[in-house]
Amino acid sequence: MTQAMNKIEQDDRPLDNGLRQFMGYTLKRAYLTLRADMILSIEPLGLRTRTFSALSVVAENPDITQTQLACALNIERSGVVVLVDELQRAGLITRNKVPGDRRSYALRATTKGMATWKDAEARVLAHERQMLAGLTTEEQENLKVLLRRIGAGA
Amino acid sequence: MTQAMNKIEQDDRPLDNGLRQFMGYTLKRAYLTLRADMILSIEPLGLRTRTFSALSVVAENPDITQTQLACALNIERSGVVVLVDELQRAGLITRNKVPGDRRSYALRATTKGMATWKDAEARVLAHERQMLAGLTTEEQENLKVLLRRIGAGA
DNA sequence: TATTGTTATACTCTATAACTATA
DNA sequence: TATAGTTATAGAGTATAACAATA
Numbered sequence: 001m002t003q004a005m006n007k008i009e010q011d012d013r014p015l016d017n018g019l020r021q022f023m024g025y026t027l028k029r030a031y032l033t034l035r036a037d038m039i040l041s042i043e044p045l046g047l048r049t050r051t052f053s054a055l056s057v058v059a060e061n062p063d064i065t066q067t068q069l070a071c072a073l074n075i076e077r078s079g080v081v082v083l084v085d086e087l088q089r090a091g092l093i094t095r096n097k098v099p100g101d102r103r104s105y106a107l108r109a110t111t112k113g114m115a116t117w118k119d120a121e122a123r124v125l126a127h128e129r130q131m132l133a134g135l136t137t138e139e140q141e142n143l144k145v146l147l148r149r150i151g152a153g154a
Numbered sequence: 155m156t157q158a159m160n161k162i163e164q165d166d167r168p169l170d171n172g173l174r175q176f177m178g179y180t181l182k183r184a185y186l187t188l189r190a191d192m193i194l195s196i197e198p199l200g201l202r203t204r205t206f207s208a209l210s211v212v213a214e215n216p217d218i219t220q221t222q223l224a225c226a227l228n229i230e231r232s233g234v235v236v237l238v239d240e241l242q243r244a245g246l247i248t249r250n251k252v253p254g255d256r257r258s259y260a261l262r263a264t265t266k267g268m269a270t271w272k273d274a275e276a277r278v279l280a281h282e283r284q285m286l287a288g289l290t291t292e293e294q295e296n297l298k299v300l301l302r303r304i305g306a307g308a
Numbered sequence: 309t310a311t312t313g314t315t316a317t318a319c320t321c322t323a324t325a326a327c328t329a330t331a
Numbered sequence: 332t333a334t335a336g337t338t339a340t341a342g343a344g345t346a347t348a349a350c351a352a353t354a
Contacts, residue, residue: 023286075345
């Protein structure tokens with residue numbers, strides 16, 4: 001109360017005023033906002049962001065290996081093991097023998113896995129539609145294009 | 155090798171093709187790219203993203219309390235304790251007595267803290283300039299505006 | 309020797325709950 | 332009683348290193 005409180009209240013600038021100038025901070029806020037919503041949209045399917053992403057890649061790339069999946073998801077192979085374990089336990093994907101190489105697995109989404117992926121895809125798209133309702137379709141596309149150009153060099 | 159590999163190589167679509175349609179995925183990729191670079195830019199100052207943000211808020215809001223800082227950073231009060239401990243140990247901020255309320259602290263950046271904040275601010279701005287070099291100034295501003303409108307409703 | 313998948317381990321970030329000292 | 336700060340603990344998420352089986 002008193003001193004500190006009064007000082008803050010008299011101040012018309014937000015507390016994070018110094019941070020708002022940064023693209024990184026703005027990006028993080030938007031990311032966390034969208035992420036919190038996305039988690040709720042796929043929770044009913046027993047999926048989390050990581051398993052959602054992994055299921056998507058396996059569903060769209062039949063017979064992908066765990067190492068390739070790790071590469072696609074930008075995570076370590078050790079992390080993929082846990083994800084694949086979880087998806088397999090849920091009956092959404094299978095680890096299949098590869099004829100030519102007995103070291104690796106060919107991952108495939110099961111029928112249930114494909115259905116779950118399509119359901120999850122629709123749910124996330126619906127929630128993004130809601131979260132991005134304040135932007136026109138053109139603005140949404142423009143936003144995606146601009147985001148993809150970050151770090152891409154001049 | 156063989157089957158899976160061939161299938162992937164023949165495919166002209168990226169492995170994460172199914173994910174690229176989502177704003178959340180696009181946002182996350184951009185965020186992580188920028189974040190990785192940002193971490194390197196403030197590492198020489200002994201700062202990490204969390205302490206950078208906390209130092210910024212304290213520097214710009216003298217006599218702020220820990221609870222207010224938690225609110226500004228969107229984290230719990232328990233998390234603030236660790237951040238303030240770290241910044242205090244580094245001699246960048248101080249915990250000061252509040253005359254009217256013996257429960258709370260009035261946080262202030264030290265002279266060294268203010269200098270460090272200004273230095274960090276300049277470094278991050280320089281690195282963002284580099285990471286966003288592919289975008290015009292108008293595009294960068296437009297990007298920030300669009301990001302701030304996410305989740306803001308129709 | 310190199311690679312695939314695996315396990316064990318640890319670190320970061322964050323949250324929850326219970327505690328203390330004040331109010 | 333409610334609030335500020337604190338502590339302990341736990342949970343994601345991710346990374347590193349060492350290992351066995353296979354190439």
